[in-house]
Amino acid sequence: MSENADLEIKAGWVLPVHPDPTVSLENHSILIKDEKILDILPTAAAADKYSPATVIDRTSSIVMPGLINAHTHTGMTLMRGRADDLPLLKWLHDVVWPIEGAFASKEEFCEDGAMLAAAEMIRGGITCFSDMYWYPAAAARVTVRTGMRAVIGMVLIEYPSAYAKGVDEYIAKGHDIMQQFQGEDRITFSYAPHAPYTVATETWKKLGELSQKNGVFIHTHLHETREECSASCVLDRSHPACHLSENECHPVEDFRRMGLLSSKLVAAHMVHMTDEEIQLCAEKGVNIAHCPSSNSKLASGFCPVHKFLKAGINVALGTDSACSNNSLSLLEEMKLTALNTKNLAGDATALPAYTAIQMATFNGAKAFGLEDVTGSLEVGKAADIISIDVHTHAGNSPMFDAHSAVVYAAAREDVNDVMVNGKFLLKEGTHCTVDIGDTLKRMSHWRSKIMEEFPQK
Amino acid sequence: MSENADLEIKAGWVLPVHPDPTVSLENHSILIKDEKILDILPTAAAADKYSPATVIDRTSSIVMPGLINAHTHTGMTLMRGRADDLPLLKWLHDVVWPIEGAFASKEEFCEDGAMLAAAEMIRGGITCFSDMYWYPAAAARVTVRTGMRAVIGMVLIEYPSAYAKGVDEYIAKGHDIMQQFQGEDRITFSYAPHAPYTVATETWKKLGELSQKNGVFIHTHLHETREECSASCVLDRSHPACHLSENECHPVEDFRRMGLLSSKLVAAHMVHMTDEEIQLCAEKGVNIAHCPSSNSKLASGFCPVHKFLKAGINVALGTDSACSNNSLSLLEEMKLTALNTKNLAGDATALPAYTAIQMATFNGAKAFGLEDVTGSLEVGKAADIISIDVHTHAGNSPMFDAHSAVVYAAAREDVNDVMVNGKFLLKEGTHCTVDIGDTLKRMSHWRSKIMEEFPQK
Incomplete structure (x- = not known):
């Protein structure tokens, strides 16, 4: 009998990053359950083993761990x-x-x-x-x-x-x-x-x-x-x-x-x-x-x-x-x-x-001591995952090597999905948790204030 | 009586680039006629002077000359x-x-x-x-x-x-x-x-x-x-x-x-x-x-x-x-x-x-000896023009300085329009002259051929 899962991501390429950063797995699926990575296995083998509630097709994408910005000042x-x-x-x-x-x-x-x-x-x-x-x-x-x-x-x-x-x-x-x-x-x-x-x-x-x-x-x-x-x-x-x-x-x-x-x-x-x-x-x-x-x-x-x-x-x-x-x-x-x-x-x-x-x-x-939680695609770790499209935009194709495509050619608009703990923050390029209209409205408000108080020479 | 024009671009900011590369004109319009730049003037003044056949609103964009790639090997x-x-x-x-x-x-x-x-x-x-x-x-x-x-x-x-x-x-x-x-x-x-x-x-x-x-x-x-x-x-x-x-x-x-x-x-x-x-x-x-x-x-x-x-x-x-x-x-x-x-x-x-x-x-x-034809927004030169959005994506706002926004923050997805000789090649982010589906199909064909003849180790 097949095992339940919340989500299956059918990926063109999976970059687990750890323990071997050079690994690139073709046609693999990532199974997610209870906010965590349940399994990573060839997509052909996943059908027999799992019954996911939802399946998303990312066979034209590279799927990898979410990026971690180690130093910023957001304010x-x-x-x-x-x-x-x-x-x-x-x-x-x-x-x-x-x-x-x-x-x-x-x-x-x-x-x-x-x-x-x-x-x-x-x-x-x-x-x-x-x-x-x-x-x-x-x-x-x-x-x-x-x-x-x-x-x-x-x-x-x-x-x-x-x-x-x-x-x-x-x-x-x-x-x-x-x-x-x-x-x-x-x-x-x-x-x-x-x-x-x-x-x-x-x-x-x-x-x-x-x-x-x-x-x-x-x-x-x-x-x-x-x-x-x-x-x-x-x-x-x-x-x-x-x-x-x-x-x-x-x-x-x-x-x-x-x-x-x-x-x-x-x-x-x-x-x-x-x-x-x-x-x-x-x-x-x-x-x-x-x-x-x-x-x-x-x-x-x-x-x-x-x-x-x-x-x-x-x-x-x-x-x-x-x-x-x-x-x-x-x-x-x-x-x-x-x-x-x-x-x-x-x-x-x-x-x-x-x-x-x-x-x-x-x-x-x-x-920051989070290596057991996030930063790689490994069974048991949080489902902090992104997908990067390599077939929709001229600027990121052809794709011969997944690591090269991510580092040397991918741009922001190639990022399809972003999830943390298995929850989508971005899905097919659209924000799921940020009200972008409101965010830009507030940005405009502060821009006007700054220009009022500190007019540019 | 007002003068005819093919197109008016109402721009938030215009960067003419030449003769003075530091110039940034706020709320200006660019008038285009017969593939060439007819005039650049404050938008407020354009209404009296011109009767454009078409008007596009780019008041949230920076409008500047098209970029010139001086060295590439497209093949x-x-x-x-x-x-x-x-x-x-x-x-x-x-x-x-x-x-x-x-x-x-x-x-x-x-x-x-x-x-x-x-x-x-x-x-x-x-x-x-x-x-x-x-x-x-x-x-x-x-x-x-x-x-x-x-x-x-x-x-x-x-x-x-x-x-x-x-x-x-x-x-x-x-x-x-x-x-x-x-x-x-x-x-x-x-x-x-x-x-x-x-x-x-x-x-x-x-x-x-x-x-x-x-x-x-x-x-x-x-x-x-x-x-x-x-x-x-x-x-x-x-x-x-x-x-x-x-x-x-x-x-x-x-x-x-x-x-x-x-x-x-x-x-x-x-x-x-x-x-x-x-x-x-x-x-x-x-x-x-x-x-x-x-x-x-x-x-x-x-x-x-x-x-x-x-x-x-x-x-x-x-x-x-x-x-x-x-x-x-x-x-x-x-x-x-x-x-x-x-x-x-x-x-x-x-x-x-x-x-x-x-x-x-x-x-x-x-x-390449084209400085009388293209490379800047000047009256009489070809209408080779692009617009860059500074209000739709979080990554390119707030906009305090147009030159800085273009160089230090703009990304491909911020490019709205691209025109050469007054003709749109890209309009609001969509290709007008390239069949992107066909282009990617041909790319896939050659990718397969290369992988067949030169399998990666």
């Missing part, structure tokens, strides 16, 4: 394109911070920005994101409403803000929100101290202890610019990127001394790293969230990803914010990672397509 | 993704050349590949492409059928092929095809000798004389890899990229001696250039077709575009082929050019969005 999406082509400090001081001062101090702004980001991310096949922004409850609520999965960052800087008066309040508010969303199985939390140059030694130590005690990951910006390293080495306090430590050293070395280098640390960027630092991070199990578009757009440098991979570091991918990219598309980041790493390494084989996919899926899950 | 599109992540020579010898030997020797294969390429390019806002592939009449016929504009390369290598037996026949066949399509105002031609390492000195000299005599541009690959330069410097004939000249020098220096450096030369790639060579090319008026995705994917190097621009060189953008990219999207190439040039220059202001747009439009037209 900034409403400022997309407000100022580009400026030097980093001018951009921050003259544009981003004044607008943030006026708007990101409003929780509603952060929530509407997070919803706009979610709409874009879902459209592009992202099922899970790791966020770091003011009022983290806003992004958590958006996660609940959209059905996405998220790692919500409990934001923290050394200074007072509209959100919190000081370190203790940042931490207390974070813990409150973590408590508030405890029942949500799709939401986990991270400590999200901003960076070595905005968080003091005592605070880092406190977070390190908390992380050790309660198992919560720490997610921060680290070694993003050359200046962060050089100013910290000589404690040049006149430079805004000099770390707040008393030690004349690179922030990574300072982290080592504070005992922060561990598999519970997710460091975004890590563009400027000595070979010794790479080795050290590999030994300590540090996770890196690589954000290639942002690094290029802000002229931060080309990140030596090939060296990270060779050293065995777990490298995930992030879009960073819509202000420094300006897209929230991991399809773009996968391609850029593969292309630029090949070019930097001077070796066209340095980062094959399947590795880029692994970085955008399994490695993202592993970075 | 290769049917091999997209057949082999990636391989070293260049292994890729050519083991995969591309054997498949080309079996299939590109068929004119029908080249034509179906060109049609697939055209479908993709039109969908992504490209109105004009400069092609270089076997059986150039195939791409010319596709240009006629799709309504695109093209510069068709009269392909040439020193060696015999299925297409021609030797240099004289390559040239004669090219001239025949040029003659055959003489009445087509949307088609011009270039001499398309492949590269210094596949074309001999006598042939280069002959092409130089022909170009001077009949005003036809020369389009070739130049200084793509470091090895092309280093092997040519020492005449290392064992290296496949060593130029066929007797001179121990860089190919650019050899071109100087042969009198080939001029404003009639379009050199694709130019990744490896000394400061003196950059200065020389600027003085001679050489045009460069920059192909950033291809350069990165093949690990050829990061191209010093900021130095070219500073020297005053006309730099256009190309996608290269679907085998070394694997997309034919100038939206991607614009973003990658801006991002990587900033990063290479270590300066976030090194290549602003409006310059990327200028490269993908006006500079492409200028490279």
Whole structure:
């Protein structure tokens, strides 16, 4: 007698990603039951074994794990394109911070920005994101409403803000929100101290202890610019990127001394790293969230990803914010990672397509301790699944190799379906959980407000 | 009394690109008459002045010149993704050349590949492409059928092929095809000798004389890899990229001696250039077709575009082929050019969005002597126009700056309309001149054939 299942996806190609990232299974079916992956087997064999309540035909599509955005700031999406082509400090001081001062101090702004980001991310096949922004409850609520999965960052800087008066309040508010969303199985939390140059030694130590005690990951910006390293080495306090430590050293070395280098640390960027630092991070199990578009757009440098991979570091991918990219598309980041790493390494084989996919899926899950839940298609894991069409648009055909098609040719409009826990967030290109009309209406409202208060020169 | 016009496009924003690439006109209308741009004026003023037969509302879109793909090989599109992540020579010898030997020797294969390429390019806002592939009449016929504009390369290598037996026949066949399509105002031609390492000195000299005599541009690959330069410097004939000249020098220096450096030369790639060579090319008026995705994917190097621009060189953008990219999207190439040039220059202001747009439009037209016809929105020029939506998709909003929205956020699905000579090739996202069903059917046919004859390991 055949076994019941909620859904069968008949796939042209299945990319399980883990344990072997090179595997591509032709004409296989994925069976889903009770929000989880029940089985993956040849479609020809599925008919005898299962009686699915629903069957969908994706024989012209590649079916793979949902993409995981390991580093973003969803609340900034409403400022997309407000100022580009400026030097980093001018951009921050003259544009981003004044607008943030006026708007990101409003929780509603952060929530509407997070919803706009979610709409874009879902459209592009992202099922899970790791966020770091003011009022983290806003992004958590958006996660609940959209059905996405998220790692919500409990934001923290050394200074007072509209959100919190000081370190203790940042931490207390974070813990409150973590408590508030405890029942949500799709939401986990991270400590999200901003960076070595905005968080003091005592605070880092406190977070390190908390992380050790309660198992919560720490997610921060680290070694993003050359200046962060050089100013910290000589404690040049006149430079805004000099770390707040008393030690004349690179922030990574300072982290080592504070005992922060561990598999519970997710460091975004890590563009400027000595070979010794790479080795050290590999030994300590540090996770890196690589954000290639942002690094290029802000002229931060080309990140030596090939060296990270060779050293065995777990490298995930992030879009960073819509202000420094300006897209929230991991399809773009996968391609850029593969292309630029090949070019930097001077070796066209340095980062094959399947590795880029692994970085955008399994490695993202592993970075935040979710590798038993999501990030690959394996029996028993959550049904966090996307399908990518390879037969409808001229731009993604012919399809000879599924990994290549996803990384080098697929675009947002090729993403057919997006599901989390077996529930459709996008079906045949149409949003199921986001009211796109309302999201764009709110976007327009804030756009007008920003243009009123900060008219462009 | 008001003046007749065929069409009025009411645009949210108009980017004319030339003469001032920074200009963005809000709430302007473009009037089209007899295939040409009749006027560009504030929409409020258009009502009194013109009686257009048709009016389309694009007040939620950016309207700009069609994109110009300055370097591609459309016939290769049917091999997209057949082999990636391989070293260049292994890729050519083991995969591309054997498949080309079996299939590109068929004119029908080249034509179906060109049609697939055209479908993709039109969908992504490209109105004009400069092609270089076997059986150039195939791409010319596709240009006629799709309504695109093209510069068709009269392909040439020193060696015999299925297409021609030797240099004289390559040239004669090219001239025949040029003659055959003489009445087509949307088609011009270039001499398309492949590269210094596949074309001999006598042939280069002959092409130089022909170009001077009949005003036809020369389009070739130049200084793509470091090895092309280093092997040519020492005449290392064992290296496949060593130029066929007797001179121990860089190919650019050899071109100087042969009198080939001029404003009639379009050199694709130019990744490896000394400061003196950059200065020389600027003085001679050489045009460069920059192909950033291809350069990165093949690990050829990061191209010093900021130095070219500073020297005053006309730099256009190309996608290269679907085998070394694997997309034919100038939206991607614009973003990658801006991002990587900033990063290479270590300066976030090194290549602003409006310059990327200028490269993908006006500079492409200028490279091939078409700057009086297309590449910008100016009264009297051909109505080669596209519109890009900035209010329907979450990924391309809010819109604060039109140049930024096009370069850093727009994706293929944001392209609404594409027209050439005032005729729609794409209208509201739907192809008007390409039978996409038939195009994909032919693609499937060739995909099966390739998989039959060259089964993947």
